[in-house]
Amino acid sequence: MARAATTTDAFNAVAEPRRRQILDLLAGGPHPVGDLVDALGIPQPLVSKHLRVLREVGLVRVQDQGRRRIYRLDGEPLRAVFDWVRRYERTWSARYELLDEVLADLQADESEERR
Structure with missing residues (x-):
């Protein structure tokens, strides 16, 4: 059976450890992508890739503030994971x-x- 794409649901999206780290950081409040890069110590393109996946499943929201993009957690899609666990x-x-x-x-x- 083929594995579902990581962008289809919260289960697959949070299966990746870096994405869980990003969610943990965002659970403390909104952050610009640069802060996430600094906190994770990985290149910005990789953080952006993970943020895109999280955004596509609805786990994070983004808001433009001038030249900065601020990311915030939206935990509602995690309800399915919580209910299962x-x-x-x-x-x-x-x-x-x-x-x-x-x-x-x-x-x-x-x-x-x-x-």
Whole structure:
């Protein structure tokens, strides 16, 4: 089965680590592309390429301010990712609870051995 293009949905767009880094930066507030380049330490054309993908799936919005382009996060397309991941939260919570029980048992055993 062919893989969907990265521009079709948020799942594929956020699969790339640099794009997630950009989203993390934009979660703190709007930034011009130059600030993103400085923060990421990668060439401007590569940042622009990633921003284009994020823009095409609606994860970022751009606003021109004079000669500068300001990018801001639009998290709404991430709702599909959140809803999908949320289904697994119950599994994770159950496993963490089991881990808490094991750790409590180990601590109790260690306390008994010290006596």
